[in-house]
Amino acid sequence: MTISVQDSPTVERSVTYRSALITGGSRGIGAEIARRLAGEGWHLTLAARNADALAETARRLRDESGVEVNPVVAQMNDLDQVRNLVREHEDRFGGLNALVLSAGTGTAGRVADMPAKTYERMLDVNFRAPITLIQAALPLLRKSAADDPARGAKIVALASITGVAGEAGLAAYGATKAALISLCETVSLEESANGVSATAISPGYVDTDMTAWKRDELDPSAMLRTGDIAELVLAVTRLSRNAVVPNIVLTRAGDSIWRA
Incomplete structure (x- = not known):
């Protein structure tokens, strides 16, 4: 979209740019996606629960790329805070060209032994928050798609290969990611005529803090890189509105x- 911004107290210039809202944007995969988008001139709203890490990531992106970065602290298991992210983004940028759902949580455990509070948290963060955020963002995404009829607007959700092929010990996590994959497919069926499509990205283990528990049996050098995931997100944002990619499965070499 096009807005006027202040270069100085007395000078205005007209700027056309695209903007994205990224959850889980302070570290790991989300931060790398934010870095790549900022490098291409995207303005960003970053959401995460840790205020200090979020502020540091936002500062670094501003310094490196000169883009506008709007950090918003939010807990993904608080649906009012999730809905507020869209309001914060719209107030700052007016439009929304890409919604990137990178926030997630996972706990390993066998089905027979898993406490309800454990899988309820995964349902909250990995599925209830994404569907709530998509619902809140769709009017703004449709508007931005109409403003950019060549490319439309994109939703990209970080799922998991365990949502495609079940893995022992990761049943609840995989089930929430399978729900996210299905959600992306259905959103595209319902909204692609409006220029809004959704893509799930389903990787195996990625070398981040979230996979630190796995390092005793799987060396980080054998894991996927955050840059691998960010590269696919960028590719999706470059597609025309005619191209719908339901799910990208990314497995480790071996x-x-x-x-996973």
Whole structure:
């Protein structure tokens, strides 16, 4: 969209840019996606629960890329805070060209032994928050898609290969990610005629803080890189509105192609 911004107290210039809202944007995959988008001139709203880490990431992106970064602290299991993210983004930028759902949580455990509070938190963060945020963002996404009829507007959700092929010990996590994959497919069916499409990205283990528990049996050098995921997100944002990609599965190199 086009707005006027202040270069100085007395000078205005007209700028055309695209903007994205990224959850889980303070570290890991979300921060790398934010860095890549900022490098291409996108203005960003970053959401995360840790205020200090969020402020530091926002400062670094501003310094490196000169883009506008709007950090908003939010707990993904508080749906009022989730809905407020869209209001904060609209107030700052007016439009929304990409919604990136990178926030997530996971706890390993067998189905027989998993406490209800454990899988309820995964349902809250990995599914209830994304569907709530998509519902809140759709009017703004449709508006931005109409303003950019060549590319439309994109939703990208970080799912997991465990949502495609089940894995022992990750049943509840995988089930929430399978729900997210299905949600993306249905959103595209319902909204792609309005220029809004959704893509799930379903990787195996990525070398981040979230996979630190796995490092005793899986060396980080064998894991995917955050840059691998960010590269795919950028590719999706470059597609025309005619191209709908329901799900991208990304497996690690080796002899177990459908394993995390």
